[in-house]
Amino acid sequence: MASIKVESPGKRKRGLALDQLRTVGLVLAIVLSGLVFQSQRSAFFSSENVLTLLRSMSSLGIMAFAQMLVILLGEIDLSVGAIYGLSATTLAVLWLGGGALPFHVPFIFALMAALLVAVAIGAANAFLTSVVKIPSFIATLGFLSLAQGSELLLSNASTFNPAYNTPLPSRGELRFFHILGGSQLPLGIPIQVGWLAAMLCLFLFLRHRTLFGFRLVAIGGNPTAAEIARLPIRKYKFVVFILSALMAALAGILDFSYVGSVGPNSGGSLVFPVIAAVVIGGASLNGGWGTIPGTLLGATLLAVLANGLALLGVGAFAQLLFVGFVTIGAVTLDRVTRQLANRRSSRVTK
Amino acid sequence: MxxxxxxxxxxxxxxxxxxxxxxxxxxxxxxxxxxxxxxxxxxxxxxxxxxxxxxxxxxxxxxxxxxxxxxxxxxxxxxxxxxxxxxxxxxxxxxxxxxxxxxxxxxxxxxxxxxxxxxxxxxxxxxxxxxxxxxxxxxxxxxxxxxxxxxxxxxxxxxxxxxxxxxxxxxxxxxxxxxxxxxxxxxxxxxxxxxxxxxxxxxxxxxxxxxxxxxxxxxxxxxxxxxxxxxxxxKAISRKSASDSLIRRKTLISTSRWSDAQGSFSNISLEVTQAEIVAIVGVEGSGGREMVSALGGMRSYSGEITIADLEDKGDNHTQIAYLSANRTEMLFHNMTVGDNLVLRLKDPIIANRFGWLRKGNIHSQATELVNKYSIRTDGVEQMLTSLSGGNQQKVAIAAAMASNPSLLLVEEPTRGVDVGSKREIYQMLREYADRGRAVIVFCTEAPEAFELADRVIVIQRGACRDTLRPSDFPDIFSFASALAKLELIDVAEHYSNKSAVLSPPLSSNERDNLA
Missing domain, CATH: 3.40.50.300 (P-loop containing nucleotide triphosphate hydrolases)
Structure with a gap:
């Protein structure tokens, strides 16, 4: 039998304070690490470097926003890194020819096919999770491997570079391709920063201003109650997993456009930072808690560290160590604060 | 020793x-x-x-x-x-x-x-x-x-x-x-x-x-x-019978040959009219609880359930709203009081047809519900967890009532709730029934059935054993002992003609494993 659990009326304020504390803490961490880097390399806060930093975090941010919705539902999507690579490769192989395919198609069709592949994987993830009821950890882990394998088979593990391809694509197509992710907006702002801002707005509204976001919070917070209240749980899972896959594809294609080439196994290392950004941003892997601004801050912190450490000349391998430490540290700190705040529970468990 | x-x-x-x-x-x-x-x-x-x-x-x-x-x-x-x-x-x-x-x-x-x-x-x-x-x-x-x-x-x-x-x-x-x-x-x-x-x-x-x-x-x-x-x-139990304002009461819901897919109850005929509160009573395992959750769509069943159309549907009308016995299963602890209250509502009230949330409407709707059902909170922006158990229960019931169901199903409406809130919850349910709707509750306590219901259906081993009308009894004691007698008959049957079995009967699997 459930015991009567009554909590003090101060809880709301404490909850809010905790939320704000986390935000303030994240901003502080970002500013502090920025200042440390600045003191070592004066170029850190230059407008040029800030734009570079923002551009470099655009893929991470776009994928993390969608991942946050998945995690808000109490699920997880591990296949995003593989979808990132598979979409870019699908675009390249279909558009440029080569790889395992004997033909090629106009850019626009290749682009649509690349996005469709992502939608299909997202839908399959949702189907396995919500209909077959496989834990999303397993279902998306399976698709991580499936997508990676398909990518390698499709491309014959070769690298594609549109500008030096034979036959050379038409100039219009090349131009359009370049504009997607490699061009600049006015004031020298990389277009990827524009994409990041656009997706930030989209997800900010989706999560915080729509019925969709409202019900996501409910479904993730208490799936049983959501079922009793007859919320469209299955439909929402499909939408969220498809969004996550689509954002991974978008990020993959934008980076392909920016870099100008795509090689085998690109994006494979993105899963960890994406999930780390969401978790550092305060989302709970149990579902029901998580905000887009938090996720943005989480992604920013990771990007600042990567950028600053690169400026200091710390190698990529050592950077991995830092990212690991920061992720564990941030979540530990969060947990400890929460436990301190909840310590006044009268219930003694042995 | x-x-x-x-x-x-x-x-x-x-x-x-x-x-x-x-x-x-x-x-x-x-x-x-x-x-x-x-x-x-x-x-x-x-x-x-x-x-x-x-x-x-x-x-x-x-x-x-x-x-x-x-x-x-x-x-x-x-x-x-x-x-x-x-x-x-x-x-x-x-x-x-x-x-x-x-x-x-x-x-x-x-x-x-x-x-x-x-x-x-x-x-x-x-x-x-x-x-x-x-x-x-x-x-x-x-x-x-x-x-x-x-x-x-x-x-x-x-x-x-x-x-x-x-x-x-x-x-x-x-x-x-x-x-x-x-x-x-x-x-x-x-x-x-x-x-x-x-x-x-x-x-x-x-x-x-x-x-x-x-x-x-x-x-x-x-x-x-x-x-x-x-x-x-x-505490001077004052039973109120259903309001007489509705002269012609329509049958709102009826079942025929209604059986649980897993065999918890079978072949039930049940009829509930407008403005009626029916209590289903039965010990654990009798099938009473399962009946209520099957009506709520949480279990699969065979047979027919007919729900009549209401003339006065009200806003956000749904046919059936169900509340389970477990409070943590019905409420969203990660959300505010207001959000919990409006969660079952749909398009025109809490969001426009593009799915945009109407925060002003949510706030006013929730505040209205808080006032209407006197839920004690410092405001709808409070987290749900700041409320007492009784008030959380009221939030759950108010949220279900906000969707104006023709049939409201509540499993153990006052489980784990203090005496004061109990009274308020009974009143909420009675007022809701008086609006020409049907309420079915599952009770485990005689006083609750006595105070709340117009009709008490006693379920035993998946079938209706008897129907009691609390208004036929002069006081709670006679009602409670009548209920207890019904149960006594059941238990007496349990123990008659049964030899003592010392070791528990083996399930088929256990038998297989031994063989």
């Missing part, structure tokens, strides 16, 4: 006094029955006795000594409705967990453990995986674990609510054996007939205290039933 003494036990959870000065003595060799209405403190008492919870004040002495929590939980074992055992291990391995006696080699069963299995009558299935065993066997394994660690006190908390007749009979026989062997045994149950049959002494807990102790000739079912509801006496 073991004696457990509880003296002046007090325990409170923030605003609720769960135990308010319990004095109780448990002696070895006898079976003590513990009865009490929901929320009276039975569960807390069990947890305190078994060392899962610390007392605020007062003491528990076992053989005159005050022991540490760890020592208490070694000496006292609770047999739960849901046994706390490992389904992924065999019967024998379940006994070894924590008593392995080996570090490097895989544990093997010791002589004492084997003896316990023998004593309990399950040594023949020692190597069967517990996942393949019936609930009765799992319960025995839980008892066996207690005996292996030499527990002296065995508390059975509604142990047979999910057992078959044979299985519960076997369990009770074993319970008597334990008592005869010098263990302190206590039985917590709702089934009055079992208390009378098996216990030499029964205490009734009410409002966190031992209200009365019944022994010998005093120990009858009607005496217990009377004591269970005695607290309600002074």
């Amino acid at each position: 073991t004696v457990v003494e509880v003296r002046g036990a007090h325990k409170r959870f923030k605003n609720t006094r769960a135990l308010d000065g319990v004095d109780l003595t448990l002696k070895s060799g006898e079976i003590l029955g513990i009865a009490g209405p929901n929320g009276a403190g039975k569960s807390t008492l069990t947890r305190v006795l078994s060392g899962e919870e610390i007392l605020d004040s007062g003491e528990i002495r076992i053989d005159g000594e005050i022991l540490s929590l760890d020592r208490i939980s070694e000496l006292v074992a609770v047999v739960h409705q849901e046994p706390q055992v490992w389904l992924n291990l065999t019967v024998a391995q379940n006994l070894m967990v924590g008593n392995e006696n080996s570090k490097l080699t895989p544990p093997s069963i010791s002589a004492e453990q084997l003896e316990v299995l023998n004593r309990i009558g399950i040594s023949n299935i020692a190597s069967v995986l517990l996942a393949d065993c019936s609930l009765a066997v799992r319960q025995r394994v839980e008892i066996a674990r207690a005996l292996v660690r030499d527990a002296r006190v065995i508390l059975l908390d509604e142990p047979n609510s999910a057992l078959t007749d044979d299985e519960s009979q076997a369990l009770f026989l074993f319970m008597h054996e334990l008592a005869a062997a010098g263990h302190v045994v206590a039985l917590v149950t709702h089934r009055l007939a079992e208390l009378v049959k098996h216990c030499s002494r029964v205490v009734v807990i009410r409002d966190g205290r031992v209200a009365v102790e019944l022994t010998g000739a005093q120990l009858t079912e009607s005496a217990i039933a009377g004591e269970l509801v005695a607290g309600e006496q002074g």
